[in-house]
Amino acid sequence: MDVAYSLFGGVLLLLVLTRLSFIIRKVRAWITWCADVKHLRSLPSPPKRWILGHMLELGPTEHTLSFLQKFHKEFPKYCVYWIGPVLAEVRTANVETMKRLMLRPGDPKPTIYGFLYKWIGDGLLTTSGAKWIRHRKMLTPAFHFDILKQYIPVYNEVSYKLVEIWSGLADSGESVEITEYLHSYTLDVLLRCMYSSNSNCLEKKDGMDYLKAVKRLTDLFLARAYNPLYVFDWMYFNTPAGRQFLHYSDVVHKFSEGVIVQRREELLKTSKPAKKYVDFLDILLSAKDENGEGLTDTEIREEVDTFMFEGHDTTASGLSWVLYCLAMYKEHQEMCRKEIREVLAGRDYITWEDLSKLSYTTMCIKESWRLYPPVPYIAKELSEDMIIDGDRIPKGTWFTMDIITMHHDPLVWDNAEEFDPTRFNAENSKNRDPFMYLPFSAGPRNCIGQHFAMDELKVTVTHILNKFHLEVDKEHNVERYTIAVLDARAGIKIKLSLV
Template identity: 45%
Template sequence: MSAAVALKEVIFYTFLKPWLGDGLLLSTGDKWSRHRRMLTPAFHFNILKPYMKIFNDSTNIMHAKWQRLASGGSACLDMFENISLMTLDSLQKCVFSFSSNCQEKPSEYISAILELSALVSKRYQQLLLHIDSLYQLTPNGMRFHKACRLVHDFTDAVIQERRRTLPSKDGDDVLKEKAKSKTLDFIDDEDGKELSDEDIRAEADTFMFEGHDTTASGLSWILYNLARHPEYQERCRQEVRELLRNRKSPEIEWDDLAQLPFLTMCIKESLRLHPPVTVISRCCTQDIVLPDGRIIPKGVVCIINIFATHHNPTVWPDPEVYDPFRFDPENIKDRSPLAFIPFSAGPRNCIGQTFAMSEMKVVLALTLLRFRVLPDDKEPRRQPELILRAEGGLWLRVEPLSAQ
């Protein structure tokens, strides 16, 4: 349906408002249309290409840490913790041209994001706490607003630091410099145009959460699935080695992304089994007639269960089995494009899906090139919050591979 007919459902998304403001995820109507139109060019291929170096560099920092931790032969690591820091580091550099070195030191920001995510999910399950005035008086309500302040202070500081570097140059100088470096960060793109400071913060908070946390979830579960299927892990590794065989330095470039078909199939099958966002919801603003003649009445809230759609046995035979060949081009032809919706679908689909897929391919390729990933003794228990996590973290063992 059009974005005007199937609006975001109000209750759950309202709980996110104090944190994420009126950004792309939560805004509606003309404001959403205007912002989506303004921000779409920031995800054009020509803008994304230079980010490849950032993806490589941030992954290299994470891997250097893993090499130190696994100096005894192997290390057991919480993938969520490690990869969240790496994707946050990467996103700050892409979106704000800002480096916080968050991979090298504890991150209050990451801790606050984890807390906010858990608190919003808990609140939704307790009807009495849907009342704002009551929720604010509870210990969880106070923790929520404290974490919101921390996240907003962090984003404000990054925005102000970025703004501080811009006024010293006039517009032409900035554009010339960006043309030379062939990058375009978030503030450059919108500074002086139609976005207020409040709008920029809302979009920045939305991008910072949606852009690092979902990708970290996706990558963590991909490594988990490949750890449990060493034959697929090894096939991906050989594909990457073949691609980089005659290179002086192991760096994944933009044109390489299309040269990793099996690795891409493995990513997609993991996103099917473990979609980072498990559920979305929409409110119908008019009666909607289904193909069989039944009607969804105006005003009804529809839950689109991405996790259940991806595990529907009438669409996906043996849905719990990890089988990358489901995404072989020959097997895709007769399947509905709406059977696989890890990035949602329709006009309000994920604006950053090409960014996310590009980053996941780079990180996975370099990780498998340098490490063997093995399952931990304890099987993780899936924990759906705002994104799909694992209770107590997702622990895997990594073994450095000798340089070849």
Template identity: 30%
Template sequence: MFFVVVLTVLSLPFFWWYFFLQKFKSLSVIPGPRPLPLIGNAFDIGDTPTALFNNCAKLLNQYGDVFKVFIGNECKVFIANADFLEEIMSSNVYITKSNAYNLLKPFLNDGLLTSGGSKWKKRRKLITPTLHFKILDQFLEVFNSSTDILIAKLSSEVGKDWTDVYPYINLFSLDVICETAMGVKISSQEGKNSEYVQALFRYIENTAVRVFSAWKRFDFLFKFAPEYPLHEKSLVILQKFSTDVIEKRRLKKCQEVVEKTSDVGMKRRVALLDLLLESDDLTNDDIKEEINTFMFAGHDTATSGVTFALLALAENPEIQQKVHDEILAVVGEETYVSMQHLQDTKYLEMVIKEVQRKYSPVPFVERRLEMDASICGVHFPRGTTLSLYLYGVLHNEKYFPDPEKFDPDRFLSHRQSERHNYAFVPFSAGPRNCVGQKFAMLDVKLIIIKILRKFKIFQVPDYKPQLGMAGVLKSYNGMRIRLMRRGTEK
């Protein structure tokens, strides 16, 4: 009897697994590696950012641009095909994020990146206009002054065999997003506000750890993880920082209205926070989730974009020279880089688009189907996770022949118009695309202009970035380049 009970208990998970696979039977038309009972394809996918990056590329190669894997109780379909992406991204129905985004909720709660349904729709309508042209034009002051500090810091690296530029760019991006989103100068490049800076870095790092762990991803088990105490402490620091900033800013705003103080009428730079405070519909907590979302979504992504742009320019000296020639022709020696300069540097724009294609800062995004769906003739059961594999489509030979070649001419207008509209999607596309896309383009263009005007950058012999993906694309052995001051390079 005892033996029968033990056998029944042991076999239950296998029955469950069998019925779980049955649920996704209609996806048998989509190829993928054979899953093992219970753990599925966990070994095929890997448990580190670099393994995930390499394994996804291998699976894409082996099974084509739509393939599926099973991980635990999740069926994930990876999609690097522009026809499928068009149907999914352009839809107003397939907009719910996957369960993986829940790991961000302790920090972002239901901000724009993580929310769904009517809440997301309402907020998106409110937030999109805050990033209009006039506001972005004001942000150029922040981009310019923060870049000047970065250049001063990088100057001390000139002439060294190599410099890991990642930490420099990371602090720069943090300064920029803090000042534009919250209106607060945190001066992290100058070593200030280190408690907040460390808390943010630690929170992001631990969240990546949780994504790859079989057990730390569950809130009730994470409490037993060694990272938990510091993770919680970081969260308290992050939440307190934004709460304080919002409260102070709201108070100041009220005082300004009541007292009509002397600074009314004076030119004061507006932050995204000020625009959100204008809305009668938003409480301080609502605003906090959106400000934290901007901090999160606009920081690591921008760092990734800029660091890979520097790598690509170092690896392609002729392209670097062409960009430099354009900068001299358009911007010359002017210290303030203006909106007009950014609009007129057309070749640089093509180069940055090619950087975003070759090194997509966000390698994939995920949606969860809340109902059965027919997409490009395939029946997807409710509960399927759609992994929109942006890095995969941006490296798909169908749309980008010879994808490992760095070739900005892919973005000549006649070549762009010949391509599928959903092949170049580093910022996603459709209703859930990146709300900070224009901000990010201006930011990266400006920093490249200022860096290249000051320095010539070189590849480091024998250095090869070790790419990995955990939310954003990152090189896990730093981002090494060699810097020489212009005019003195050998």
């Protein structure tokens, strides 16, 4: 009996000590957090409201862009912004500070990226550490030039359909809201390159449930990001918006999982499916790490969904702003068209070899992305303290790299608001710091799909300019809207006329 009591007492003491240790750790963490908040209040920051902080200024609108540019001039290295009374975000548009941040691969993504977890899971965008390194190595072959070359016929085919639809709208005198078409266009391209899907999203025949789900998930993610009441999952997923997010995530997952299972069955029947090209899914299914281990079906689905999230909206945004700039600056549009006509020499399709010859068109694309970067901000959470000009930025701080402000900084770019494609000719680009131009980020976590996106845009812009003159609708106000990508609040309207 004494032994039993002693054993019981020991177990009870262990439980008490374990619980006490947990409480002590939490108290210490809370004390550290309070000290960090107090410290952040001593760092450079714009005037703020007592309870709201800078919440009214940090929205997705043009006002926010002007606000951030103003205080970047006042605090050029970094600036602290407050989301409510105690949550702080540090922002920078300084090239050197951004370089330091992007060269720190160990920093995880901040809490806001966790809002995507129910949708895209633990893919390249959201994961970090050893898993990110493993997946990055395994996915890199999917974006090798030999693979990308096979997608040129896909870009041509979907571009033909876009041009055909727009030809029916040209010369009507009415402007065309292009962003809706381009979202369907980029979705169509992605479905074909990822799954070899015979999709036809431009005519709203295929993939529309998937397109609707992806679009709705993006909107819901952004609405949550701007609502501090939805920080906690247990609260958010009990709201109508949260339940919608779960529903549309399920729609996307069922679509992806169905295709993955079907493709695995095909590969069991034959090692060489009768297809014109190797798609993204083929590569993921055959990828092996250094230990000979492949990706699970869940991991494959997460990477496919991540690529859809990152590659669909960003490419549509980038393409929209390129066409807007070419419509705004007609002399550059004509120079691109002249180059395109010389390269194509009467053909109506683009080859892989043509892409390297479209030098001026490429410069115009790059300059458009300088003024209108598809991804305006990138964020991470500091895994260790960071010292900037003698100031300590505490571990755990949410740090946002403000790409769009840096791209418009007159201290970085001469005549920063001017559209000048020659910035990107060989001579002017030769000695430029790569961290001065960040449409695809930089460093170890740069965009793995950047060459895919650039090739797609070159082919698409070539087809459009070979067929149409573009002119902006001067009665339509184009207002930048900085959500997950740089969007236009009421879209972009362009007048099309046949060449």
